Amino acid sequence: MRKLLLFSAMVVVAGLAPSAAAASEGVAPQAGPTAQQLLAKTTGCKQISNGKYKTDDETGRTIAVCDAGGAVFWKADMDIDCDGQPTPRCNKNTDPWFQDGTAYPRSDGKALIADQTPYVVVPSISGTWNFEKAGLKGAGSCAVIHGGKVLYTVIGDTGPNDIIGEASYATAKALGINPDPENGGVDSGVTYICFKNSKVSPIEDHGKSTSVGEGLAAKFVQG
Structure with a gap:
């Protein structure tokens, strides 16, 4: 298994009203497309990967990367990435696979903080798929959908x-x-939609990743 991150200042939750506790954490209600609207754009797959991926070391190759016009998407599991700057939740003691760096750093040049910044991990470039040739890059905007919820993130590792x-x-x-x-x-049950030729700056600003993602998602749904 691999790894993941914590709750940041703003969470986009499709179709759910924020609770008092959520409001105290600065959580904003959904302003962009709903999970259902986004998922409706991913019902078919125009495969762009040169083969399929595994979800874990021990599984078969079943996951394709698909083109959807202004975005690419894949439907998979979610393993947890805790890499980056060590914290009480993410460190070599809590995570057997911990590494103190991320492929794409924060604006201060330091690694991302996995339990603070929502980000997705893309496979390293290989013969199966080159994410850069597909229009994706570090700090690119992505929507992650699970259980009727939408969270806007960045490509961070x-x-x-x-x-x-x-x-x-x-x-x-x-x-x-x-x-x-x-x-x-x-x-x-997790759908990852990453928008082509997009960038969130600074990469660690989840408020910015949410506003950028909502705008791109609206265009994606309309398109």
Whole structure:
């Protein structure tokens, strides 16, 4: 299994009213398209990967990367990425696979903080798929959908070149998925939609990733 991140300042939750507790954390109600509207754009798959990915080391290759015009998407599991700057939740003691760096740094040059910044992990470039040639890049905008909830994130790290379906501790936490880097995650039911030629700056600003993502998602749904 791989890894994930914590709850940040703003969470986009489709179709759910924020609770008093959520409001105290600065959670904003959904302003962009609903989960259902986004998922309706991913019912078919125009495969752009040169083959399929595994969700874990021990599974078969079943996950394709699909083109959807202004975005690419894949439907997979979610493993937890806790890499980056160490915190009480993400460190070498809590995470057997912990690494203190991320492929794409914060605006201060330091690694991302997995339990603060919602981000997704894309597979390292290989013969199966080159995400950069598909129009994706570090700090690119993505929508992650699970259980009727939508969270806008960034591309923050790269992972194994044959496995797909991973996001930060913060991403999992915000979507109601167990964020434990060793035992958390979910086996299926997660849709990742990443918008082509997009960028969130600064990469660690979740408010900015939400506003950018909502705008891109609205265009994606309308298009």
